[in-house]
Amino acid sequence: MTDLAPLRRALLSVSDKTGLVRLGKALSERGVELLSTGGSAKTLREAGLDVRDVAEVTGFPEMMDGRVKTLHPMVHGGLLALRDNADHVAAMEQHGIGPIDLLVVNLYPFEETVAKGADYDTCIENIDIGGPAMIRAAAKNHAFVSVVVDVEDYQPLLDELDANDGQTTYEFRQRLALTAYARTGAYDAAVSGWMAQALGEKTPRRRAFAGTLAQTLRYGENPHQSAAFYKDGSSRPGVATATQHQGKELSYNNINDTDAAFELVSEYPTEDGPACAIIKHANPCGVAQGPTLREAYMRAFDCDRTSAFGGIIALNQPLDGETAEEIAKIFTEVVIAPGADDDAKAIFAAKKNLRLLTTDGLASPGAPALAFKQVSGGLLVQDKDNGQVNVTDLRVVTKRAPTDREMSDMLFAWKVAKHVKSNAIVYVKDGATVGVGAGQMSRVDSCRIAARKSQDMAAELGLDAPLTQGSVVASDAFFPFADGLLTAAEAGATAVIQPGGSMRDDDVIAAADEAGLAMVLTGMRHFRH
Structure with missing residues (x-):
């Protein structure tokens, strides 16, 4: 040769x-x-x-x-x-x-x-x-x-x-x-x-995955890790199919966090009104709906202004100039939305480090897909968590039934909790998160952290009471003991949504009754590791 x-x-x-x-x-x-x-x-x-x-x-x-x-x-x-x-x-x-x-x-x-x-x-x-x-x-x-x-x-x-x-x-x-x-x-x-x-074969004997190189990344999660971004050919709206209008190339962490943000905001259909999700390190630090896109953003921002700095913002409706003007007041890494008008693009043009992505639609939360994670010597493969609940799926287990407002907020909080790293606790009031506790080894610690951040944010906003006063709380998995639930009650929560299924469910329900809480069980959990 x-x-x-x-x-x-x-x-x-x-x-x-x-x-x-x-x-x-x-x-x-x-x-x-x-x-x-x-x-x-x-x-x-x-x-x-x-x-x-x-x-x-x-x-x-x-x-x-x-x-x-x-x-x-x-x-x-x-x-x-x-x-x-x-x-x-x-x-x-x-x-x-x-x-x-x-x-x-x-x-x-x-x-x-x-x-x-x-x-x-x-x-x-x-x-x-x-x-x-x-x-x-x-x-x-x-x-x-x-x-x-x-x-x-x-x-x-x-x-x-x-x-x-x-x-x-x-x-x-x-x-x-x-x-x-x-x-x-x-x-x-x-x-x-x-x-x-x-053929409906959930676990074929052999499984193959493939992708096409979309971008060679400067590095991975950390500078000593090499990385690249591959597309799997799916036409599903999201970060892989979005159009980037401005800003430097997305990094590994940008792509990961933008995906998390867009998947979360897609839980709220456009026709249900404006919604905004702000993500930091793949966890939501603020999620809200509002009468306008600007107000949805402001309500999400007011959940945790400190964490929102340098975050990722996802919107469920096309970005308008008024909302873009508000977002431009702080440093934001990425904004992703189904579209953006000329006014919004012009405002963001002055923000050279901000990336604007448009997707021409929302991701379908219920669409079948696979999720996989590498472990030493193999892959863990599962269906994407498409689990959803509505009012008819919920079981009221306390003496007091939730009010209509509490029920609406609990369903909102449940959608957010699905996208928070476990152990996950989410406080919501009037269609906006007011406290998020993520990734703790103890569920009660997640309750405490979320409540403490709510107190800090209330002080920053000049409010007399913590944001969690009069809120509802969602837990991604059952309360193994009553301590987490009581911590949420002390923070001002009035209603609870959780999967149930603990050996001590009766104790937790009794504690909720004693505290005057309404509680519903979903029968479904949302672990996210």
């Missing part, structure tokens, strides 16, 4: 014709013989290029609706033959197999077909067979063959040929082969993932 490999013959067979004619012309001008199939050959011929049909090379026509066209020794022999192996060269000469030095293939649009909601049989027909087989063959023989699977690599290929007098370097072919194997791996992962979903 030599480092440089000449490129004399190329096979082009693509589903996505973007850039095909330009590439074909550039190769033809460099004296490369073009082989092609079906629609690709037609496109190249219509552009005036001399193209030889693969069917002519193999001696067999395309058949079975195109299912069989490249699965032939004349093709795979040309891709797999070792040019420096005498036996391989002799076999090629004996059987009239010409070497193929370049393979350009992009696969049937299986992922796009699934995304459009096509039926089972249509999806099956869009599973490419010959393409992956050729890609894998060419990639294996990268000692001599270049394989291109992405339109983005057309120009780098031409630049490589120009730099090396019509040849490619071994290092270049290695990198192309790496991309090729990742593409076939991702393709198979998409097919197997779709089939598992179509």
